[in-house]
Amino acid sequence: RPRVLSGIQPTADSFHLGNYLGALRQWPKLQDTHETFYMVVDLHAITVEQDPKVLRERTRVSAAQLLGLGVDPDRSALFVQSHVPEHTQLSWVLECLTGFGEAGRMTQFKDKAAKQGTDRASVGLFTYPVLQAADILVYQADAVPVGEDQRQHLELSRNLAQRFNHRFGKTFIVPEPHIVKDTAKIFDLQDPTVKMSKSASSPNGIVELLDDPKRSAKKIRSAVTDTGREIVFAPEQKAGVSNLLTIYSALTGRSVEDLESAYAGKGYGDLKKDLAEVLVEFITPFQERVNSYLDDIAELDKVLARGAERARQVASRTLSVVYDRIGFLPPV
Numbered sequence: 001r002p003r004v005l006s007g008i009q010p011t012a013d014s015f016h017l018g019n020y021l022g023a024l025r026q027w028p029k030l031q032d033t034h035e036t037f038y039m040v041v042d043l044h045a046i047t048v049e050q051d052p053k054v055l056r057e058r059t060r061v062s063a064a065q066l067l068g069l070g071v072d073p074d075r076s077a078l079f080v081q082s083h084v085p086e087h088t089q090l091s092w093v094l095e096c097l098t099g100f101g102e103a104g105r106m107t108q109f110k111d112k113a114a115k116q117g118t119d120r121a122s123v124g125l126f127t128y129p130v131l132q133a134a135d136i137l138v139y140q141a142d143a144v145p146v147g148e149d150q151r152q153h154l155e156l157s158r159n160l161a162q163r164f165n166h167r168f169g170k171t172f173i174v175p176e177p178h179i180v181k182d183t184a185k186i187f188d189l190q191d192p193t194v195k196m197s198k199s200a201s202s203p204n205g206i207v208e209l210l211d212d213p214k215r216s217a218k219k220i221r222s223a224v225t226d227t228g229r230e231i232v233f234a235p236e237q238k239a240g241v242s243n244l245l246t247i248y249s250a251l252t253g254r255s256v257e258d259l260e261s262a263y264a265g266k267g268y269g270d271l272k273k274d275l276a277e278v279l280v281e282f283i284t285p286f287q288e289r290v291n292s293y294l295d296d297i298a299e300l301d302k303v304l305a306r307g308a309e310r311a312r313q314v315a316s317r318t319l320s321v322v323y324d325r326i327g328f329l330p331p332v
């Protein structure tokens with residue numbers, strides 16, 4: 001079976017609709033066809049300041065959300081990144097193969113560093129994409145389900161795999177991004193020209209899956225649209241309406257064309273009201289599932305420990321090949 005690896009940061013109290021529709025929705029589906037490795041990337045989370053107590057809490061809540069979305073720990077290795085030391089070990093090796101300028105061209109780094117100022121931005125923020133490459137390559141992943149904003153990081157992972165293979169002999173699978181075009185970028189509800197983002201969106205621009213469903217419904221109903229009337233998918237001219245149609249289509253499985261004809265002659269208010277209901281119907285049972293996983297922390301921690309053990313079996317095999325290829329003496 002081909003392998004899949006993906007991760008999500010525990011940097012907010014809840015995943016948002018962009019995380020879900022852009023990436024997480026694919027995770028359970030891929031369990032049918034792939035050997036799947038899914039993790040909460042706590043190492044990546046500390047590239048910006050985190051409160052230890054909050055980080056611990058969010059890591060568990062993240063894992064519970066993944067379970068609530070259908071990640072099945074019997075079929076997937078579900079784990080916490082810091083439980084598998086091979087990620088950081090491989091990351092060091094890959095850092096030594098990454099150009100300083102190459103890392104400096106990563107747009108997410110440039111954006112975050114510009115926001116924080118170069119003196120406050122950490123070296124970890126700079127090497128973040130290399131650790132991500134290690135995450136992927138250490139499992140020999142064939143495919144990586146992510147949203148559009150991760151494309152450049154995936155490209156770096158591919159380049160590093162190829163570079164290593166070229167220099168030391170074929171060692172790594174060169175991973176493919178698995179980006180579903182229709183939902184690759186979900187936009188902010190208040191400013192539909194920018195992506196929905198936990199760090200940049202205003203509270204009304206972002207739908208958090210664990211937020212009170214009534215509040216989320218209200219956010220949908222007050223989403224920014226244009227002054228026209230027609231409900232058609234036209235991202236350039238009608239960014240707000242198009243974003244709502246994308247979300248509606250993804251949550252219901254109805255095609256955008258089908259929605260367009262169903263709403264012909266109706267108003268934006270009708271569309272928003274119906275989408276708000278669809279969203280609440282999705283969110284409410286999801287939250288119940290998440291809460292039930294969080295009711296038994298001991299069991300949750302056990303699931304994560306099992307996942308890490310499974311992950312380590314694969315990761316340690318790759319790492320020992322890598323160490324050998326680059327000429328490290330085996331510790332006999």
Ligand code: TYM
Nearest residue numbers: 006007008009018019022023132146147184185186195196
């Ligand atoms: P993170 O935690 O920022 O986001 C998790 C996933 O959500 C996707 N996403 C979106 N998709 C569509 N529209 C949006 N508005 C939107 N916002 C977020 C992201 O593309 C991502 O797939 N660097 C990664 C975490 C990571 C990782 C990895 C991913 C670490 N190691 C290895 C894959 C493989 C990140 O920050 O994702």
